[in-house]
Amino acid sequence: MKNEEALAVQNLRVNYKIYRGILKVLDGINLTVKRGEKIGLVGETGCGKTTTLKAIMGILAGNAILSSGRVTVNGKVVLQRSAHHMVRKSAKRVAMIFQDPTASLNPVFTIGEQMELVVRYAANRSSSAREAAVNALRLAQLPDAERIHTNFPFQLSGGMRQRVCIAMALAAEPNIILADEPTTNLDVTIQDQVLKLLKRLCDEQELALVLVTHSLGVARETCDRIYVMYAGTIVEYASSQNIFENPYHPYTRGLLAALPRLTGEGIAEGIEGRIPDYLNPPQGCRFAPRCEHATEKCFSTKPGFYEAEDGHFVSCFLYETERGVASDVSHSSDTES
Amino acid sequence: MSLTKYIIKRIVYSIGVLFGVSILIFVISNIVPGDPARMALGPRAPEWAVEDLRKEMNLDKPLVERYFLWLSDLMRGDLGESLRSRRPITKDIAEYLPASIEIIALSAFFMAVIGINLGRLSARFSGTWFDGVVRILSYTGIVTPAFVWAILFVLLFSYLIPIFPTTGRITPGLAAPPRITGMYIIDGLLTGNFRVALNAFWHIVLPSLALSMGGAAQAARMTRASMVDNAEKDYILAVRAYGVPNKLIYRRLLLKPSLVAPISIMALDIAALLGNAFLVELVFLYPGISRYGVEAMLNKDLFAIISVVLIIGIGYTIANVVIDVIIAHLDPRVRLGGAKSA
Numbered sequence A: 001m002k003n004e005e006a007l008a009v010q011n012l013r014v015n016y017k018i019y020r021g022i023l024k025v026l027d028g029i030n031l032t033v034k035r036g037e038k039i040g041l042v043g044e045t046g047c048g049k050t051t052t053l054k055a056i057m058g059i060l061a062g063n064a065i066l067s068s069g070r071v072t073v074n075g076k077v078v079l080q081r082s083a084h085h086m087v088r089k090s091a092k093r094v095a096m097i098f099q100d101p102t103a104s105l106n107p108v109f110t111i112g113e114q115m116e117l118v119v120r121y122a123a124n125r126s127s128s129a130r131e132a133a134v135n136a137l138r139l140a141q142l143p144d145a146e147r148i149h150t151n152f153p154f155q156l157s158g159g160m161r162q163r164v165c166i167a168m169a170l171a172a173e174p175n176i177i178l179a180d181e182p183t184t185n186l187d188v189t190i191q192d193q194v195l196k197l198l199k200r201l202c203d204e205q206e207l208a209l210v211l212v213t214h215s216l217g218v219a220r221e222t223c224d225r226i227y228v229m230y231a232g233t234i235v236e237y238a239s240s241q242n243i244f245e246n247p248y249h250p251y252t253r254g255l256l257a258a259l260p261r262l263t264g265e266g267i268a269e270g271i272e273g274r275i276p277d278y279l280n281p282p283q284g285c286r287f288a289p290r291c292e293h294a295t296e297k298c299f300s301t302k303p304g305f306y307e308a309e310d311g312h313f314v315s316c317f318l319y320e321t322e323r324g325v326a327s328d329v330s331h332s333s334d335t336e337s
Numbered sequence B: 001m002s003l004t005k006y007i008i009k010r011i012v013y014s015i016g017v018l019f020g021v022s023i024l025i026f027v028i029s030n031i032v033p034g035d036p037a038r039m040a041l042g043p044r045a046p047e048w049a050v051e052d053l054r055k056e057m058n059l060d061k062p063l064v065e066r067y068f069l070w071l072s073d074l075m076r077g078d079l080g081e082s083l084r085s086r087r088p089i090t091k092d093i094a095e096y097l098p099a100s101i102e103i104i105a106l107s108a109f110f111m112a113v114i115g116i117n118l119g120r121l122s123a124r125f126s127g128t129w130f131d132g133v134v135r136i137l138s139y140t141g142i143v144t145p146a147f148v149w150a151i152l153f154v155l156l157f158s159y160l161i162p163i164f165p166t167t168g169r170i171t172p173g174l175a176a177p178p179r180i181t182g183m184y185i186i187d188g189l190l191t192g193n194f195r196v197a198l199n200a201f202w203h204i205v206l207p208s209l210a211l212s213m214g215g216a217a218q219a220a221r222m223t224r225a226s227m228v229d230n231a232e233k234d235y236i237l238a239v240r241a242y243g244v245p246n247k248l249i250y251r252r253l254l255l256k257p258s259l260v261a262p263i264s265i266m267a268l269d270i271a272a273l274l275g276n277a278f279l280v281e282l283v284f285l286y287p288g289i290s291r292y293g294v295e296a297m298l299n300k301d302l303f304a305i306i307s308v309v310l311i312i313g314i315g316y317t318i319a320n321v322v323i324d325v326i327i328a329h330l331d332p333r334v335r336l337g338g339a340k341s342a
């Protein structure tokens, strides 16, 4: 059981159609999460973290185009690009916590009404929905859960709202939680509490967690493994410890170098240049224009994944001599390790 | 601040505004050229008769004094006498206002029901042919004046397909119900004259529909826009991901937070109905307050003008208070008073 895959994302490509053309945002994302495993998805703002999570949840925006890829949740395919159309099923047992707790609660319904809907439809319980909701609120350490159940979102503080969102995620009885920068919009003083709560709940209930953050520090504190994302691609993934102690990809190295003066925004201050334009992304490695080691090849060809150490994968030609793995099978080799 | 307090404040405030309006109208109607007494009596009346009427109406006194005379009369429930009908204006209003209230109430109902439902459905089926048809209908509804709809409806549903009566409040020959409120439908129902009530209702369907078209079109656009906007909000994405059925989402979870904007706009539209009703009342030969008001203006029937303006002001206030109550019902932030913490 323990080593089974809870979530697998394979070769996910998502474009957005806009007035000026087509934004080629996600360029072949691969990731796997084992049952009970906590992974961090780290990258600067605009690199496609939210898009990845929304694709997994099946709630991509109306102008999104899935050009290739497959998402498997608990062994069931929930999103797939087949020859002519997109197959989308609602992903049972996956819950998502959004970045802005205010925007993720309906302003005109009580917390209880909203949670009971989740209990009813996501967890498929129609009896005792109320108890289940109140119980979830207690699990999220909300004092006076009975009262909060009857409150409207605006009557709660930001921190409490995010706890409510965590409770709502729990009420769906998931085995995977996707958390999209759950603490970015909170007071600094409570960020840590909320993160610890999330971690503890995942540990206690053996839930898999995908924690999206733009802070490597936060990811290391919470997660077993870290995927580093750059401009719609995964550039490196390894255990949290390895990423910190032995980063390979020039982008990861830049991120770590910038870490001490990192204060939320401007994650990649240490690296020259900006995230590429998704209308005309670089043909080869998306990081090449900003990379000091870039060669001709980097500009023309997309790098695959190379296993620099056991379970430590880098998508960079600098490590081509290491054991190479084609990107679309990387997830399976990962499972074996 | 609780809702009751808010409403009381609103009413007090409106009374203040109405005072201001009364002064303004008083001054304006005294400045515009034309002698009301002369106009009332006609060009052939002898000068002494006109002079007598002027005295009777206090027109020979200074403006300020006249205003206070009028105000003290108002406090006693006396709106003065109409120069045209030569009756107390309260009598005229008691006759015309209930007829207008019936039409306006039904218009408001049509506006809300047609507008919100068309908007809701075109949001749900946005991008389909249905959405396209509603869009064209809405633009047409917004740019076409109410009296054009009135004429169109009469042609279509009274002459071509004679379903509805063309004119009046009630079929000639049918006796009006005993007067209680002056509204035939209500009075008919109260006194058990269901035939009369139904007949009166049948008479106001077309004029009300004609009056409601612009507001309904506006409401449909607003409802759709607001729903399409909110459909991309995280709280809707979340319930969608959890498998809550689309029907429930569009009827309840998305509709409720999206109604505040269209209903606020509707308050303005409903308040404007009293003013817009004139030509529609003319088309249907319907004895309503708008016609009365416009005719009073054309004849410089001083006190009648002021009274009608005040009534429109009161109607506006009532429409706003009612809408505020509905919005408070929809939005807990209004109902329970401001956010506790940001």
Ligand SMILES: Nc1ncnc2c1ncn2[C@@H]1O[C@H](COP(=O)(O)OP(=O)(O)O)[C@@H](O)[C@H]1O
Pocket (backbone or CB within 6 Å): A016, A017, A018, A023, A025, A043, A044, A045, A046, A047, A048, A049, A050, A051, A052, A061, A062, A063, A064, A278
């Ligand atoms: N619905 C959309 N239409 C067009 N562009 C979008 C849409 N959603 C996201 N994007 C663009 O896709 C890129 C990735 O966005 P997002 O996934 O939100 O990144 P992140 O969560 O990492 O900040 C950004 O450049 C953003 O502007």
Ligand SMILES: [Mg+2]
Pocket (backbone or CB within 6 Å): A049, A050, A051, A099, A180
């Ligand atoms: Mg994001």
